[in-house]
Amino acid sequence: MNKQECALLQQQHPNWHIRPFGDQGCYIATRLGCPFLTDEELVAGLYMTLVEDTLEGLGEALVAQTEIEDSL
Numbered sequence: 001m002n003k004q005e006c007a008l009l010q011q012q013h014p015n016w017h018i019r020p021f022g023d024q025g026c027y028i029a030t031r032l033g034c035p036f037l038t039d040e041e042l043v044a045g046l047y048m049t050l051v052e053d054t055l056e057g058l059g060e061a062l063v064a065q066t067e068i069e070d071s072l
Helices: 003-012 039-044 055-071
Strands: 016-021 026-031 049-052
Touching: 003 016, 003 055, 026 055, 049 055
Parallel strands: none
Antiparallel strands: 016 026, 026 049
8 A cells, every 4th residue: 555645545535534444455435524325315326435446446436426426
């Protein structure tokens, strides 16, 4: 894991807690300050937690979540 890249991604998405996921080489992001998502948000494709194999993939998933949020 490149800690600098992870920190940069965290800065870009301050409403998410981003970290490596165990020893599997995956990365996880969990929403902060949002105890639940509404049915409308879930149907639209929002998630409370994202898990991706790469930091780049996680970044893309976070951008996609932002785009969905902006469309609601």
